[in-house]
Amino acid sequence: xxxxxxxxxxxxxxxxxxxxxxxxxxxxxxxxxxxxxxxxxxxxxxxxxxxxxxxxxxxxxxxxxxxxxxxxxxxxxxxxxxxxxxxxxxxxxxxxxxxxxxxxxxxxxxxxxxxxxxxxxxxxxxxxxxxxxxxxxxxxxxxxxxxxxxxxxxxxxxxxxxxxxxxxxxxxxxxxxxxxxxxxxxxxxxxxxxxxxxxxxxxxxxxxxxxxxxxxxxxxxxxxxxxxxxxxxxxxxxxxxxxxxxxxxxxxxxxxxxxxxxxxxxxxxxxxxxxxxxxxxxxxxxxxxxxxxxxxxxxxxxxxxxxxxxxxxxxxxxxxxxxxxxxxxxxx
Amino acid sequence: xxxxxxxxxxxxxxxxxxxxxxxxxxxxxxxxxxxxxxxxxxxxxxxxxxxxxxxxxxxxxxxxxxxxxxxxxxxxxxxxxxxxxxxxxxxxxxxxxxxxxxxxxxxxxxxxxxxxxxxxxxxxxxxxxxxxxxxxxxxxxxxxxxxxxxxxxxxxxxxxxxxxxxxxxxxxxxxxxxxxxxxxxxxxxxxxxxxxxxxxxxxxxxxxxxxxxxxxxxxxxxxxxxxxxxxxxxxxxxxxxxxxxxxxxxxxxxxxxxxxxxxxxxxxxxxxxxxxxxxxxxxxxxxxxx
Ligand SMILES: Nc1ncnc2c1ncn2[C@@H]1O[C@H](COP(=O)(O)OP(=O)(O)OP(=O)(O)O)[C@@H](O)[C@H]1O
Ligand SMILES: [Mg+2]
Numbered sequence: 001x002x003x004x005x006x007x008x009x010x011x012x013x014x015x016x017x018x019x020x021x022x023x024x025x026x027x028x029x030x031x032x033x034x035x036x037x038x039x040x041x042x043x044x045x046x047x048x049x050x051x052x053x054x055x056x057x058x059x060x061x062x063x064x065x066x067x068x069x070x071x072x073x074x075x076x077x078x079x080x081x082x083x084x085x086x087x088x089x090x091x092x093x094x095x096x097x098x099x100x101x102x103x104x105x106x107x108x109x110x111x112x113x114x115x116x117x118x119x120x121x122x123x124x125x126x127x128x129x130x131x132x133x134x135x136x137x138x139x140x141x142x143x144x145x146x147x148x149x150x151x152x153x154x155x156x157x158x159x160x161x162x163x164x165x166x167x168x169x170x171x172x173x174x175x176x177x178x179x180x181x182x183x184x185x186x187x188x189x190x191x192x193x194x195x196x197x198x199x200x201x202x203x204x205x206x207x208x209x210x211x212x213x214x215x216x217x218x219x220x221x222x223x224x225x226x227x228x229x230x231x232x233x234x235x236x237x238x239x240x241x242x243x244x245x246x247x248x249x250x251x252x253x254x255x256x257x258x259x260x261x262x263x264x265x266x267x268x269x270x271x272x273x274x275x276x277x278x279x280x281x282x283x284x285x286x287x288x289x290x291x292x293x294x295x296x297x298x299x300x301x302x303x304x305x306x307x308x309x310x311x312x313x314x315x316x317x318x319x320x321x322x323x324x325x326x327x328x329x330x331x332x
Numbered sequence: 333x334x335x336x337x338x339x340x341x342x343x344x345x346x347x348x349x350x351x352x353x354x355x356x357x358x359x360x361x362x363x364x365x366x367x368x369x370x371x372x373x374x375x376x377x378x379x380x381x382x383x384x385x386x387x388x389x390x391x392x393x394x395x396x397x398x399x400x401x402x403x404x405x406x407x408x409x410x411x412x413x414x415x416x417x418x419x420x421x422x423x424x425x426x427x428x429x430x431x432x433x434x435x436x437x438x439x440x441x442x443x444x445x446x447x448x449x450x451x452x453x454x455x456x457x458x459x460x461x462x463x464x465x466x467x468x469x470x471x472x473x474x475x476x477x478x479x480x481x482x483x484x485x486x487x488x489x490x491x492x493x494x495x496x497x498x499x500x501x502x503x504x505x506x507x508x509x510x511x512x513x514x515x516x517x518x519x520x521x522x523x524x525x526x527x528x529x530x531x532x533x534x535x536x537x538x539x540x541x542x543x544x545x546x547x548x549x550x551x552x553x554x555x556x557x558x559x560x561x562x563x564x565x566x567x568x569x570x571x572x573x574x575x576x577x578x579x580x581x582x583x584x585x586x587x588x589x590x591x592x593x594x595x596x597x598x599x600x601x602x603x604x605x606x607x608x609x610x611x612x613x614x615x616x617x618x619x620x621x622x
Contacts, residue, residue: 050523051523052519052522052523071522072519072522072523073522073523073524073525073526077523078523079519079520079523081516081519081520082516083514083516085514085516085517085519085520086517087517087520087521087534087535088517088538088539089535089538089539090534098521098524098526098534099524099525102524102525102526102530103525146520146524150524
């Protein structure tokens with residue numbers, strides 16, 4: 001239950017090809033995250049899977065059945081929207097029970113399922129309130145509650161945490177991950193926040209301009225990005241990309257090294273002047289002006305006594321240097 | 333408006349406007365009240381005498397009063413029903429994307445800009461006239477007997493005319509409400525398995541209640557005092573079949589020259605309007621609270 005396959009799925013709005021053709025398999029019980037810059041077609045792809053947009057071509061199948069032309073209600077998918085999309089005139093209880101009521105379920109069974117969802121999501125005290133009387137985090141939970149009672153084949157989330165403050169975002173992120181471990185239902189989660197993608201996903205799908213750049217587990221993407229786009233997109237702070245003679249020395253057009261893979265001190269081959277140093281306590285991020293190499297970001301762990309204007313030497317860690325060819329693809 | 337200080341300031345700044353409005357209202361009301369206790373006949377100027385509640389007694393005890401009262405209620409309720417239901421349907425229609433939407437919307441609003449007297453005359457002479465009217469021609473073309481709307485169904489005809497004038501108002505208000513309906517809510521309901529009709533009942537109608545309340549409240553105020561349409565079409569007739577309270581007050585004061593009686597009728601109309609207002613606010617006013 002919950003295997004979704006896309007075959008050459010296309011979508012265009014008028015003249016504009018938003019999604020030129022995507023092949024993707026989402027396995028049963030997987031937590032898949034679509035990540036990519038704003039406007040790359042993440043929401044559109046999710047809405048195609050949900051059935052809220054018609055495809056311009058290709059086949060979407062859910063659990064082996066062709067669902068391309070099924071209306072949204074028949075696909076057994078539940079969606080959590082960015083704006084929560086709760087029904088403002090109904091109490092929390094009625095909101096959560098709405099899909100059950102539409103399915104014609106009897107009142108006792110509805111009650112049972114709503115109470116079960118309320119228990120999982122800690123909503124017991126709010127069941128008789130209106131959505132307008134809840135905080136952002138509580139509304140989010142109600143929206144998730146409304147999705148779980150249907151026991152769908154898969155959950156679709158479209159940037160569900162982007163309206164929450166930073167602290168709440170972290171805790172909701174963990175709640176959703178825990179929910180996935182409890183329910184073991186397929187989840188597709190759209191975000192442009194690569195930290196969410198890294199922490200939650202079993203499988204990350206990196207999208208760029210409607211195309212899939214790479215699919216893989218978070219660590220795979222971190223260790224072996226397939227191309228420059230993924231290399232620059234995954235990881236925080238961003239990977240340093242160096243061109244010119246230094247790259248040529250490694251037989252590549254571009255070389256990439258993550259800030260955490262550069263060691264400071266000793267008699268390293270690279271030399272630069274510290275421009276900006278950000279001391280976070282646990283880490284220190286340095287922006288180093290390294291002459292012909294450009295500006296490098298370097299992470300030193302812990303409290304480091306390096307400040308603006310200091311001259312330092314740096315060594316890239318062996319085996320962590322990534323090489324990219326002229327076409328932007330990674331070289332093996 | 334949160335602190336005591338800002339609330340006082342707000343009251344202070346509002347007070348000139350409120351005072352002006354109060355004067356504006358209280359002077360005519362006071363004069364009407366004063367006249368209603370006089371025997372004041374336009375044919376005998378300068379002979380006014382104080383008669384206590386006689387004017388009220390005679391106004392209420394004329395046979396026309398009760399029919400005027402029921403006509404008023406039927407008129408108000410009839411027009412409200414037609415405009416609210418018709419307004420919702422029209423608004424739903426106009427909310428769909430279609431070619432020439434802008435022009436059609438302007439056309440729909442148009443009746444609201446036509447003066448009541450003019451529109452009533454157009455209806456009377458061009459549509460409802462049993463000899464030359466469009467309806468008569470249509471009936472004859474179908475081989476039917478033309479129907480004389482204004483003499484055989486006078487109140488229904490007036491309801492139709494007034495409803496036609498107020499339909500654009502209701503449509504406009506309900507259309508703006510429809511356009512503010514949240515698209516994601518609709519999509520969420522669609523995924524939850526709600527069909528078109530269920531989405532209408534569970535999402536659209538609750539969303540529209542506030543606007544419907546506004547339409548009902550505003551229209552009721554104006555509909556209680558419909559006058560021009562009656563004057564130019566039926567003159568309250570035949571008999572008193574299309575006389576409402578406003579028209580009865582007019583007939584009493586200016587056709588029977590009894591200003592005292594007319595004033596008493598006016599005061600009664602004010603009291604009735606207040607009863608209706610209180611009743612309405614009790615019943616549907618809570619919809620206006622945020
Ligand atoms: N209804 C529409 N009509 C025309 N173009 C559209 C429509 N919906 C989306 N687009 C276009 O499709 C592209 C992808 O949009 P989409 O909403 O999928 O982006 P996204 O990846 O979700 O971005 P974000 O992270 O900002 O939400 C955008 O360039 C957008 O302008
Ligand atoms: Mg989006």
